[in-house]
Structures are given as C-alpha cells and as structure tokens.
Amino acid sequence: MADQVGVVEFSLGGDRYCLGIDAVTEIVDAEVTPLPNTPDRVAGVTDLRGQTARVLDPRAVFDVGDPGPDSGDRVVMLDTIDDPRGWLVDDVRDVHRVELADVDESFEGEGRGIRGLVRVAENDFMIWVDADAV
Template sequence: MSTTEGQVLEFELGEETYCVSIDYVTEIVDVGDLTTVPNAPRHVEGVMDLRGRTTSIVNPKSVFGIGDGGAEQRIIVFDPEIVEDQSAAGWLVDEVDQVVQISDEQVDDSPAADSDGSIRGVVKRDDDFVIWVDPRVVHSN
C-alpha cells in the first residue's frame, strides 16, 4: 500500500463527509452565476468565469449517486493539471469543513463497491468516517 500521509480538505455532500488531497485544490469560492451548457453530461452543472478562465462546475452528487439533500454553497476549484484536457474544473459542494493531516493508520483501503477507482479509501476519524475521493479519476471518466 502506498503512503497516504498528507493533508486533505474535508467537505460535505448531503449527509456525508468527503475529502480530497489538498494538493489538487487551488481555491475555494462561493457559488456564483452558472451558465448552463446544452447537451453537457448530467454531472456538469454549468460553467462560470473564475479569474478570466472558463471553469466547468461538476456536481459530485451526480457522480457518486448521492441524493440532492443539502444546499450547494461552495465550489472547490481544482488544479487544471488533474483534469485530462487541462481545463479548469470545480466541484459544487454543500459546505467546506477543514483541512486535516492524516496518516496511514487512519486510512482503510477503498471499499469493494468502488469499481472505477474514484475512492482512494476511508479515513477513520473519531467515531466517524470520511470518504477520500480522487478527483483525477472522476475527471478522467
């Protein structure tokens, strides 16, 4: 198993807490005006202008099959390097919680239900679990 020590950004999607490696995140912004893109995949909510760059906004609830509970209030903007075609992308999330340091002992391998590799593992924290997702895999599908 590869080393998984590092910092992750925790965020809320519906009732669950998820996280991504902080290395992939460039900024966190409030939800602004989204422009709908005709014939876009179901998980693409639209595009918005972030610092002069057209940024695709993805709803990870659609990607992971999560119900629509919660009010999307924040956008996690990812480094364009992680997206296959080098375009800017952001995820619409209900809330951004915190950046936390994690170690190998806190991470269990990905659940068997993860067929596409988008889930890196499950982080055990206190008496709860945080699902660690890999945005590179999500954006390569």
C-alpha cells in the same frame, strides 16, 4: 511528514468526503450557470477571474441525493493545467492532517473515484475521493 497527508473535507448530501490537498488550488463561492443538453455530472460553468471554468457535480458521480438545506454554491477548484474545473459541493468543512494509518484503502475501486475511507472517530468516516478518477 511522510506518515501524514493534508485533506480538504467537504459535504455532499449530508455525507463527509475529502480530497487530497495537493489536488485543490482554491475554494470559491461561485455562481454556476447551467449548460443545456449536458450530462448530469456537468453542473455548468462559472467565471474564475475572467476565465471560464467547468464545474462538475460529484453528486451525480457518487449517486448522492440533493444538496442539504444549508448548502451554498461552494466550488472546490482542482489543480488542472490549462483546463480550469471545479466541483460543486454543499459545504467545505475543514482542512485536516490525516494519519496514513487511519486510511482504509481496502475500499479503493469499490466505487468510481473512491480512494479509501478515513476514520475520523469510532463509526465516523470520510470518503476519500480520487480527483483524477472523477
């Protein structure tokens, strides 16, 4: 259906975010090894079936606080060719079908990587992230 799109909902610092499902290859529980002398946005690396994958920390990009007390080492692997990378998130909550009419794209460009806001309920939104911009 052209009027709907799939998104993966995840949390960062207690806030709700989502990515288009077409940008996600898999979700894994992973041990992340920090790398010294790297920017804050680089969480480290992890082993993904024998291949080294970079792991980015979107908290640094979006200026989000520390992970919540229930956070785990969940990594959302992104659809990249020959350059495996993922995002370290607090938790992956759900996969949703979103009505495009419920996406407010007027916030696109207001902040780095923001594609828009998805209205989940009255006064309840998910921030839709553009994976390529981050």
